[in-house]
Amino acid sequence: MAKKTRRMHSPAFKAKVALAALVGDKTLVELAQQFEVHPNQIAKWKRQLGERVGEVFGGGNAATEPPVDLKVLHAKIGQLTLENDFLESALTKAGLLSAKR
Numbered sequence: 001m002a003k004k005t006r007r008m009h010s011p012a013f014k015a016k017v018a019l020a021a022l023v024g025d026k027t028l029v030e031l032a033q034q035f036e037v038h039p040n041q042i043a044k045w046k047r048q049l050g051e052r053v054g055e056v057f058g059g060g061n062a063a064t065e066p067p068v069d070l071k072v073l074h075a076k077i078g079q080l081t082l083e084n085d086f087l088e089s090a091l092t093k094a095g096l097l098s099a100k101r
Contacts, residue, residue, distance in 0.1 A: 009037070017042055018049040 017035050021028065021042050028039040035042070091097035 014045045015049070018045040021046040022049065 013035075017031065017037065020026070020031055020035075026034070028042050031042055032039040088097065
């Protein structure tokens with residue numbers, strides 16, 4: 001007995017079928033015959049589309065980054081600048097850094 005290979009559908013095809021199901025012009029059985037997929041699969045894709053439609057316009061919660069505290073970043077920049085200036089002057093006094101820089 002030959003083993004059947006599993007059909008893999010593209011996201012565009014799934015979206016097309018789910019949108020056709022949302023329109024409601026045809027029944028799930030008619031859509032299943034038209035697109036050659038099982039009616040349960042169409043119902044699943046339709047449910048997934050309904051659950052995730054907010055991500056298209058809202059950006060989804062997983063994609064949003066937490067707000068950045070600029071005061072902390074500015075303080076760190078100031079600290080690093082101060083340390084660089086101190087080290088530069090110490091190395092210049094020690095003769096390890098040229099003054100032409």
